[in-house]
Amino acid sequence: MEVISNSSNIKRFRVNALGVNTLEAENTRKKMKKMKAFHIPDLYKSSIIGGIKESRRLQDKLKKDYTPTVLDYGAVKFLISRHFGFCYGVENAVEIAYRTIEENADKRIFLLSEMIHNPDVNADLLSRGVKFIMDTAGNQLIAWSELTSEDVVIVPAFGTTVEIQNRLSEIGINAYQYDTTCPFVEKVWNRATAIGQKDYTIVVHGKPTHEETRATFSHSKENAPTIVVKNMAQTIELAKYITGEKPAEQFYEEFAGQFSEGFNVTKDLQRIGVVNQTTMLASDTQGIADYLKQIMIQQYNIEGSDVTAYFADTRDTLCYATNDNQSATYGLLKENADLAIVAGGYNSSNTSHLVELCEQKLPTYFISSADKILSDNLISHFDLHEKVEKITKDFIPSKEQVTIMLTCGASCPDAVVESILLRLHSFFPEAEPIVV
Numbered sequence: 001m002e003v004i005s006n007s008s009n010i011k012r013f014r015v016n017a018l019g020v021n022t023l024e025a026e027n028t029r030k031k032m033k034k035m036k037a038f039h040i041p042d043l044y045k046s047s048i049i050g051g052i053k054e055s056r057r058l059q060d061k062l063k064k065d066y067t068p069t070v071l072d073y074g075a076v077k078f079l080i081s082r083h084f085g086f087c088y089g090v091e092n093a094v095e096i097a098y099r100t101i102e103e104n105a106d107k108r109i110f111l112l113s114e115m116i117h118n119p120d121v122n123a124d125l126l127s128r129g130v131k132f133i134m135d136t137a138g139n140q141l142i143a144w145s146e147l148t149s150e151d152v153v154i155v156p157a158f159g160t161t162v163e164i165q166n167r168l169s170e171i172g173i174n175a176y177q178y179d180t181t182c183p184f185v186e187k188v189w190n191r192a193t194a195i196g197q198k199d200y201t202i203v204v205h206g207k208p209t210h211e212e213t214r215a216t217f218s219h220s221k222e223n224a225p226t227i228v229v230k231n232m233a234q235t236i237e238l239a240k241y242i243t244g245e246k247p248a249e250q251f252y253e254e255f256a257g258q259f260s261e262g263f264n265v266t267k268d269l270q271r272i273g274v275v276n277q278t279t280m281l282a283s284d285t286q287g288i289a290d291y292l293k294q295i296m297i298q299q300y301n302i303e304g305s306d307v308t309a310y311f312a313d314t315r316d317t318l319c320y321a322t323n324d325n326q327s328a329t330y331g332l333l334k335e336n337a338d339l340a341i342v343a344g345g346y347n348s349s350n351t352s353h354l355v356e357l358c359e360q361k362l363p364t365y366f367i368s369s370a371d372k373i374l375s376d377n378l379i380s381h382f383d384l385h386e387k388v389e390k391i392t393k394d395f396i397p398s399k400e401q402v403t404i405m406l407t408c409g410a411s412c413p414d415a416v417v418e419s420i421l422l423r424l425h426s427f428f429p430e431a432e433p434i435v436v
Contacts, residue, residue, distance in 0.1 A: 038094070044121070045413075046413075049418050049421075052069050053414075063324065066083075075400075075402070075430045075431040076403075076428045077402070077404070078404050078421060081325070082332070083324040083325050085410070085412055085414050086410065087321030088320075089157050089321070094115075094121065096179075096180045100152060108151045110130065110133050110147070111130055111132050112132075112155055113211055116345075117344070148172070155181055156180060156211065158211035159189075159211075159212060161217075161219075188275050188276070191314055192204075192219065192223070193219070193222075200224060200271045200273040201272045202221075202273060203229060204227070205288050212349075213277045216275070226259065228258040229288065239292065242295055248266050271309070272312070273312025273314045277349065278319040279348075279349040279353070296310040296311045332407060335403075337403040338397050338402050338404065339396070340364040340405035341364075341404060341406050342365070342366050343367055343407075343417055344366070344408050346366070350409045351408065365395060367381050370419035373423050374391070377393055378391060396427065406420065
């Protein structure tokens with residue numbers, strides 16, 4: 001096997017294609033270096049993938065080289081994304097959850113909902129006796145009345161709403177004792193609080209039904225009028241209420257369920273600031289912020305720095321891992337390949353955006369595990385657009401050397417990526433063996 005990570009024939013991708021604040025991202029990385037290493041269960045680890053990551057870390061300590069790692073086995077070649085897999089927030093959540101189980105063997109343990117959007121991790125937690133209080137959409141699976149003050153409740157990495165925190169407190173459960181909320185989600189809450197206290201209305205770019213967006217919306221509306229926009233199309237419609245192109249009364253029907261109580265469309269859109277669900281596509285958030293900023297400039301005939309009177313300088317609130325993974329995917333797509341495999345939970349927002357990027361260039365198969373690769377000519381994969389699993393025939397082309405791009409989301413274990421790699425490699429009997 002030949003491992004290539006910085007060969008001359010692979011162009012370095014150093015430009016930040018996402019248009020985000022690189023200085024802030026670099027500062028975040030430095031902070032991460034000072035934080036502790038996590039204890040992750042062995043079932044999620046991989047000697048192959050772990051070795052690749054450590055090799056790249058040593059070669060590129062500043063994490064500025066987004067070219068893929070190349071694993072060339074002759075008949076099949078894999079292009080492995082520079083950044084993928086468990087991020088800081090996920091490792092933090094996994095460690096807390098498993099430590100909680102270990103330390104509370106004599107108690108009932110609950111998760112508010114899925115801890116992270118990965119089926120393997122959630123299935124293992126369920127097998128250890130953990131029960132989910134709600135599903136990912138917020139539907140109740142276990143009534144609050146069934147919980148007691150003696151029970152343990154783990155808050156998932158997405159965080160939770162102020163209303164649920166209060167409900168747990170009423171039961172006598174400390175919502176912060178086993179809280180796995182990602183620090184980068186809390187960073188968004190803090191940013192929203194800061195600009196809200198300066199009398200700006202908060203515009204949240206996110207998926208309205210996603211656990212993280214629901215939590216961010218809940219915390220944001222404590223300090224300021226808040227509205228959620230899910231994409232640029234909704235943002236364009238929101239702008240029409242800023243400019244007066246649409247009657248104010250129509251707003252409440254069009255954005256039903258996406259604005260805070262008492263929202264005054266005439267008053268509350270005069271000063272705004274944009275934050276985001278941390279796993280959104282960075283270029284989309286940047287585009288939404290730029291568009292709304294330009295609308296405010298035109299609406300109020302603003303010149304120079306006066307824009308801050310109407311539009312808050314929120315900078316980027318995307319988490320470092322989402323930023324790195326998306327940048328690495330852009331770097332991956334600079335190369336040529338026959339197909340791409342993206343692994344992760346089908347309800348994972350950050351993973352779905354990697355799929356969207358790959359789909360723009362080549363056949364892309366979104367799978368949750370190696371079990372979805374049914375044979376050398378059949379694959380069961382998730383269609384993001386139709387929201388269903390499909391089976392595709394002859395997904396591997398017949399040619400002298402097949403090149404496969406491989407990456408995964410921030411909540412996908414290395415062990416899953418390894419099993420996919422091994423499964424695909426097994427379809428090429430003439431390929432050079434994988435040496436661990």
